[in-house]
Each structure stands twice: as structure tokens, then as C-alpha cells.
Amino acid sequence: MDHGSRFFYALEKTRGAKKHVTCLLAEDGTPLTEPVEMCRRARAFYASLFSPDPTDPGTCRVLWEELPAVSASDRDRLELPLTLAEFSEALRRMPTNKSPGMDMLTVEFYCVFWEVLGPDLVTVWAESRRVLPLSCR
Template sequence: MDCSSLFFYALEKMRGAKKHVTCLLAEDGTPDPTDPGACRVLWEELPTVSASDRDQLELPLTLAEFSEALHCMPTNKSPGMDRLTVEFYRVFWDVLGPDLVTVWDESLQSGVLPLSCRRAVLALLPKKGDLRDLRNWRPISLLSTDYKIIVKAISLRLGSVLADVIHPDQTYTVPDLSIFDNLFLVRDLWNSGVETVCRSPSCP
């Protein structure tokens, strides 16, 4: 539960640099560097939200949005460092809700989230096997509920423009869509392809 230090920030930076993709291997096994021009073309052709939608997205979050986010959050979850649960916020929302709006507005002006939203409790959950082996433990981060409410409210607002920036074939983690839709699509395409081949003159 110690605060992060420059040592850990530098360590994570080094790890991130090792994961940076600078080139791919060509079919003959030789390095094929990425083309900056092709990258720019790809980025320029990415879908974007309209100017009006962008202005709406950048407005400060309202008490109604925070209330909706709290209502959508699951209960009976482990709390963060402050030990305040979703159930607690729901009971005392009339008191805590306006304060959370004020904190969010100040965070937007300062560009920094409050300390409670920047800390997490790391807990180890046993997986299987010999628990004396550290690899048989799974670490999880327990975040404070006020941070979860803010994140959920932002997520709900972004969800209003997802259809404008995400391709219809992208179904994974998209609300009201399922990855099984793509599986059915692949199945239908495969079946239609098989039928086309079997209808060719050379088909026995």
C-alpha cells in the first residue's frame, strides 16, 4: 500500500519500451520496418465523432449522469482503501452525490484526480496448486468506489457515440452486441462459400 515511486515508474517505462513494435518480419524472415506514411494514412481514415458530439462529450458530468452510473454498478463487490461500498453510496447518495460532482469539476480544472481515485489496494487471490509458489496467486487491484462511479459515468457518456466510431463488425465489449454475432456471420459466410464451390461444374 506504499505510494508509487520514481523507481517503479522507470521500471514500467522500460518494460513498455520493450513491448513497442518497431517492425514485423516479412515472409522471407527479414525485418520489415513499419511505414510511417502508411500509419498516417491509417490514422487519418479512422472514424471520428462530429463536432457537436465532441462538444457534448467534453461537457462536465452532471449529477444525473453520476446517479445513473451508480444505479448501473453491481453490488456486493470488494471496496477500495476507503472501505466504502456501492451499497453505502446508494444509501447516502443524496448527501454524497453533489460533493462528487464538485470534486469532478475541480479535477477537470486542475487536471488531477483526487488521491482516493489514484490509489488501489493490491490483493492476492489463490489460483491452484502449491500456494508457496508465487505464480499460483493472482493479483487484483481494489479501486475506490468514487473512482468507479466516475469511470462508469464517463463510459456511459462515451457509449452514446460508439456507433459512430466503431465498425458494425466489432462486437466484442460493445453494449447490446455479442461476439457470437460474428461467429454466426463467419458460419453463414462459410456455408455460402461451400455452396458456391459445390455448384461449380467441376464439383462431383
């Protein structure tokens, strides 16, 4: 028994060593191997990568002028809460043998249990609209 454990421990140790970053390239292409230098370079790289790019207001104005506008009546209608009927229609139109969400439950599952789950799911969705960040909606 101990032999197998030693074997797998050594295997994991080898794999773990391959996961460590041992070198990064500086902006001029020279290799950085010191952990402090690598950390500084990684910070600078990601700070630059995720910083906002400057935008030209004139270009933005041209882009926005060409976008179609939603009428006030359509906007009001679109902002109404979704109904159970709309959810039911969306479920009916979904392709079968698919899992529409991260729960990995298939469309067929929701169809079979819709009368039980539907009203609660509509309530959960309506409540979550107010508390979830835009990226999760």
C-alpha cells in the first residue's frame, strides 16, 4: 500500500513543478526569473491590459447617432416584468436534449415539472433582477 502512495505523491510533485511560472519576458524581451521582477511585470501587464482605452467623443457621437432608438411605448412595454406565460413560451421553443443552464437539467426536465417549478422560477427571476449585477442577469 505504501508503495502506491509514494508513486502517486512523486507523480503529483512532478506535475506540480510544471505548473509554476519560472520565467516571464520583460517588455523589451529579456527574460525575468526573479520572483519579485516577475510579479512586478505581471502586475504591470494586467494593469495595462484591463485599463480603459481613451475614446474619442466625436467618434462615439457618430456611432450613437446611427443606432436605432427604442420608442417610449416600446421601452415601457419591454420593462414590464416577465410573466409565467412568456417563460412557458420560451421553454416550449427551446431545443430538446439541451441543458439551458449551469444546473445541467435538461429542457425535458423543466417541461415535465414546469407546473411545479414555473411559478417559483418566475418569482426567483423577478427578485434576482433587483439584486444581481448586470453581468449575471
